[in-house]
Amino acid sequence: MREALARAGGVAARGAVEQRAREPVAHPFASARVLEGARMAALPVGDAHPAPDGSGFVDGIQRLVVDGHYGLVPVIRGHVAAAVLERVDGVLSAVATEFEEFLVVPVRRLSAPQHTALEQVGLAVYDSDPGARPHPIVDRYAALQVIERRRERAELAAAGAFLRARPGGWLFRDGSIGGLAALPGGDRVVGLVKSHETQFLDGEDLVVALTLPEGCRSGVFERIEEGRRPMLTWYLRLWPWSELDLLHGLMRVERCPGDHVIAEAGDVSRWLLAERTPISAPDARWDRLIYPIHEVEMYLRARVGGWG
Amino acid sequence: MTADTAPVIGRVVATEQLPAGPHQFHFWTATHTSIGIGAIVRVDAPDGRVVYAVVIDGRAYSDLVSPLHDVLAAEGDPAVTAPPTRRTEIRLWTGAVLRQIPEEPLQPVPLAEVREATAADVEIALRMDAYVRATPSTAIPVGMYTAAGMRAPIYLDADFLLGPESAHLNINGVSGLATKTSAVTFLLQSVFAHFPASKGRIAAVCFNVKGPDLAFLDQPADLDDDDRAMYAALRVPAEPFGRLRYFAPLKADGVNLNTLRSHEDLAASVEPLIWGLREVLDYSEVLLNRDDIDAKADAFLDFLADRVVGKRFDDDWGGRHLVESFTALERLFRAIFDGLETTGGRDMWRTHHIATIRKVRNRLLNISTRCKGLVTDDEGAHDLPFGAFEDRSVYVVDVAGVDPLGQDLVFTRVVSKLREHLERGDLGVEHVIVFVDELNKYAPGDGPDTYVRRMLLDISERGRYLGLVLFGAQQFRSQVHRRVVGNASTTVYGRMDMDELAMPGYAVLSPATKIKLATLPKGELMVRHPHFTQPIFLKFPRPASLAGRQGIEQFPPVADVPFDDAIARQLSAMDRRIVRARVVDLIAGRREDEVRAALLATRRAKPSDPLAYFRARLGAVIATTRGDAPDGDGLRSLKPVEDPYAP
Numbered sequence: 001m002r003e004a005l006a007r008a009g010g011v012a013a014r015g016a017v018e019q020r021a022r023e024p025v026a027h028p029f030a031s032a033r034v035l036e037g038a039r040m041a042a043l044p045v046g047d048a049h050p051a052p053d054g055s056g057f058v059d060g061i062q063r064l065v066v067d068g069h070y071g072l073v074p075v076i077r078g079h080v081a082a083a084v085l086e087r088v089d090g091v092l093s094a095v096a097t098e099f100e101e102f103l104v105v106p107v108r109r110l111s112a113p114q115h116t117a118l119e120q121v122g123l124a125v126y127d128s129d130p131g132a133r134p135h136p137i138v139d140r141y142a143a144l145q146v147i148e149r150r151r152e153r154a155e156l157a158a159a160g161a162f163l164r165a166r167p168g169g170w171l172f173r174d175g176s177i178g179g180l181a182a183l184p185g186g187d188r189v190v191g192l193v194k195s196h197e198t199q200f201l202d203g204e205d206l207v208v209a210l211t212l213p214e215g216c217r218s219g220v221f222e223r224i225e226e227g228r229r230p231m232l233t234w235y236l237r238l239w240p241w242s243e244l245d246l247l248h249g250l251m252r253v254e255r256c257p258g259d260h261v262i263a264e265a266g267d268v269s270r271w272l273l274a275e276r277t278p279i280s281a282p283d284a285r286w287d288r289l290i291y292p293i294h295e296v297e298m299y300l301r302a303r304v305g306g307w308g
Numbered sequence: 309m310t311a312d313t314a315p316v317i318g319r320v321v322a323t324e325q326l327p328a329g330p331h332q333f334h335f336w337t338a339t340h341t342s343i344g345i346g347a348i349v350r351v352d353a354p355d356g357r358v359v360y361a362v363v364i365d366g367r368a369y370s371d372l373v374s375p376l377h378d379v380l381a382a383e384g385d386p387a388v389t390a391p392p393t394r395r396t397e398i399r400l401w402t403g404a405v406l407r408q409i410p411e412e413p414l415q416p417v418p419l420a421e422v423r424e425a426t427a428a429d430v431e432i433a434l435r436m437d438a439y440v441r442a443t444p445s446t447a448i449p450v451g452m453y454t455a456a457g458m459r460a461p462i463y464l465d466a467d468f469l470l471g472p473e474s475a476h477l478n479i480n481g482v483s484g485l486a487t488k489t490s491a492v493t494f495l496l497q498s499v500f501a502h503f504p505a506s507k508g509r510i511a512a513v514c515f516n517v518k519g520p521d522l523a524f525l526d527q528p529a530d531l532d533d534d535d536r537a538m539y540a541a542l543r544v545p546a547e548p549f550g551r552l553r554y555f556a557p558l559k560a561d562g563v564n565l566n567t568l569r570s571h572e573d574l575a576a577s578v579e580p581l582i583w584g585l586r587e588v589l590d591y592s593e594v595l596l597n598r599d600d601i602d603a604k605a606d607a608f609l610d611f612l613a614d615r616v617v618g619k620r621f622d623d624d625w626g627g628r629h630l631v632e633s634f635t636a637l638e639r640l641f642r643a644i645f646d647g648l649e650t651t652g653g654r655d656m657w658r659t660h661h662i663a664t665i666r667k668v669r670n671r672l673l674n675i676s677t678r679c680k681g682l683v684t685d686d687e688g689a690h691d692l693p694f695g696a697f698e699d700r701s702v703y704v705v706d707v708a709g710v711d712p713l714g715q716d717l718v719f720t721r722v723v724s725k726l727r728e729h730l731e732r733g734d735l736g737v738e739h740v741i742v743f744v745d746e747l748n749k750y751a752p753g754d755g756p757d758t759y760v761r762r763m764l765l766d767i768s769e770r771g772r773y774l775g776l777v778l779f780g781a782q783q784f785r786s787q788v789h790r791r792v793v794g795n796a797s798t799t800v801y802g803r804m805d806m807d808e809l810a811m812p813g814y815a816v817l818s819p820a821t822k823i824k825l826a827t828l829p830k831g832e833l834m835v836r837h838p839h840f841t842q843p844i845f846l847k848f849p850r851p852a853s854l855a856g857r858q859g860i861e862q863f864p865p866v867a868d869v870p871f872d873d874a875i876a877r878q879l880s881a882m883d884r885r886i887v888r889a890r891v892v893d894l895i896a897g898r899r900e901d902e903v904r905a906a907l908l909a910t911r912r913a914k915p916s917d918p919l920a921y922f923r924a925r926l927g928a929v930i931a932t933t934r935g936d937a938p939d940g941d942g943l944r945s946l947k948p949v950e951d952p953y954a955p
Binding site for chain 2: 048050051087090091092274275276277278279281282286291292295298
């Protein structure tokens with residue numbers, strides 16, 4: 001097989017054995033407008049260089065537990081947490097944290113006494129609004145959507161606190177920039193996208209982007225997606241992918257739109273290249289999950305502890 | 309200081325793999341912490357329980373699961389630029405419980421905050437409060453606990469160091485680095501300063517077995533401010549020993565002292581240790597080959613000791629003897645052999661066969677030859693002041709230059725005499741500390757059963773009932789007789805050799821404690837004491853007495869001098885006005901033994917006019933040539949007879 005691949009210009013891989021196909025991607029495609037150069041090209045980043053001292057790293061976690069039922073109505077308790085760890089002299093320490101515990105129920109399906117009883121618990125009660133007919137899985141999924149929004153709100157609050165307290169400080173977020181773009185100082189936020197579920201490029205541009213050699217980035221392009229704020233973004237290959245997977249070590253970097261983004265893409269890429277060490281192994285996402293973000297997760301998990 | 313004011317430095321953690329028990333627990337601290345191996349901490353449980361512990365181990369690790377991950381991150385190049393983020397790191401410590409309050413019910417250590425111990429905590433943790441605050445206090449300062457910038461005195465309990473509850477101290481460590489002699493010197497000063505008068509009087513007998521180790525205990529040493537501060541904190545005078553008497557045998561020439569403390573400024577304070585027949589006879593077995601001394605010889609020795617020595621004794625041929633010296637003993641032997649020969653060649657005298665008599669004669673008279681300088685042929689001995697020991701005094705016996713057999717004799721006789729006098733209660737003091745270095749050599753775990761080893765065993769096992777306490781030192785504890793070290797209630801460790809620490813006897817120590825012991829700086833020790841449930845590290849000040857090496861530089865020993873000069877020098881040391889020429893004139897034409905006897909008598913009498921006393925003791929000049937022995941005196945050869953035991 002390896003010879004067959006090589007003969008026809010292919011690249012052999014050492015893929016992991018999988019037993020079932022992955023879930024279909026909800027939004028597999030969107031569009032893009034290439035901004036840097038006429039066509040997408042692999043641009044060597046150069047030597048890695050650490051991000052400025054005082055940079056922050058933000059992430060959030062969420063937990064839920066079904067505390068009981070009123071008939072078929074699930075009473076779900078959620079907990080979200082978010083934190084910004086600031087790095088000074090190589091040491092990470094928490095500078096902004098947000099924690100919230102709350103209840104999520106389909107309020108319309110509760111009787112007045114049931115609603116009153118829950119309100120007397122002392123936790124905020126949010127409506128999951130799953131629809132008219134009960135469905136254990138759908139109801140739970142609806143509650144999860146609420147919890148995710150609360151988690152995003154927590155991250156937003158923590159990030160906002162950091163950006164206000166550290167004017168000029170860079171903030172790296174796990175995932176898309178999302179709502180952080182609207183914060184004052186949002187131009188200093190860098191989103192680190194690991195999932196690659198939505199492909200914005202097509203044709204040869206996509207080939208170039210997904211086959212970037214180690215230490216190279218793509219040109220900056222504008223991500224265009226219906227219903228979402230446009231973002232400037234580029235791909236960066238942290239680790240060699242040869243003989244592995246196309247997405248191995250591939251990160252997509254997001255920035256809020258701005259004239260300076262293309263000029264700063266090289267520096268930001270070099271900062272991220274420096275984050276290859278220390279690696280976040282044994283986390284399965286170690287090739288794309290930078291260590292400080294991994295530490296934010298660890299910090300939050302330790303703070304939340306055995307919640308439930 | 310209370311828990312409210314002591315800073316929190318850690319938190320007890322327990323997992324299924326690393327649970328907290330009643331005797332040991334684990335806690336973490338910040339990466340930058342003031343504590344280390346040997347530090348004392350306290351844990352305050354919310355229910356009021358307080359646990360005191362000493363740190364016996366420490367570990368640090370990060371969230372790195374496999375070293376391969378680090379290799380991967382550095383892409384195989386260890387010289388790669390340092391990572392921008394330092395991995396999260398933990399300092400995980402192991403504490404060994406010293407004390408729990410309340411003591412019952414004994415429970416696992418609570419998962420609570422850990423604080424540095426204060427000076428008051430140290431006192432409670434080591435159970436010192438029971439004797440530091442007793443009336444009278446039996447606390448003997450041994451050094452300072454130092455950790456986290458805090459210093460606290462550490463005390464031993466005199467009842468457990470010097471008896472009667474338990475006793476003896478053993479100190480262990482490599483030569484030159486463990487500061488064993490310094491530690492014992494300081495501890496003796498501390499004992500003299502703090503031993504309660506109500507417990508009786510106390511003195512120390514120190515055997516100087518090598519070089520000048522104990523030769524300058526009465527000379528002041530240079531101390532720095534840190535040392536003086538420790539002396540002040542421990543309330544021990546930073547002064548050399550005020551009451552010290554120094555004893556050393558003479559060399560074979562009979563006039564020069566066999567010691568490195570021979571500098572003319574100090575020589576006058578060295579007293580000769582001279583023993584005659586009377587002193588040696590009871591301990592002759594130490595010097596005699598046990599294979600030679602059979603029951604018959606033993607019986608004859610007893611006969612001499614009981615019936616002859618020191619008594620008027622008539623032989624069977626009209627001769628009357630007063631045997632008080634080897635010379636007089638030889639005269640008796642000659643009379644016996646001559647008498648037997650003149651009475652028809654009899655081979656028995658008073659039930660003793662002539663062969664036995666010849667054998668004993670040869671062995672006994674050989675003692676003064678083998679231990680020349682220590683044992684004299686003549687009458688007149690100079691001994692330790694048994695019966696007149698003084699409170700808080702040190703008696704140094706310098707046997708460093710004496711051959712091993714002579715050392716054995718000195719140890720055995722001195723300790724036996726101490727024991728005899730203590731048993732009778734007429735030594736002058738009620739407690740005596742005997743310091744012996746090189747226990748490896750004198751009480752080895754294997755090898756022949758010697759008198760010295762038996763004597764040391766006897767002190768170890770029964771000494772505390774008499775007030776006889778052994779402070780022993782050696783390089784390798786594992787090579788000393790188990791009962792000697794095992795009976796020492798207090799054990800002190802200086803810098804140790806790793807090979808020694810690998811011996812089974814040290815299995816109770818944690819690996820970190822062993823490493824600390826193997827790298828212990830000078831002036832630091834680890835102490836085990838009955839009140840301390842775990843070994844404790846401490847610092848002690850340098851002795852206020854001059855150490856041997858510095859002493860030799862400050863007071864270099866003088867070379868041996870001819871007989872005339874030696875006599876003149878020793879008299880001059882008693883009285884600076886005495887000039888050499890007068891002494892030389894005075895002893896011209898005298899026999900050396902006469903001169904030595906006169907000098908010894910002058911030393912003992914300590915007259916106001918030493919020269920006049922010396923002249924009087926010499927008496928009138930008799931017409932002999934110096935060095936010639938008159939008939940009937942000296943150790944002449946026997947008639948050439950068949951003697952199967954002749955040496």
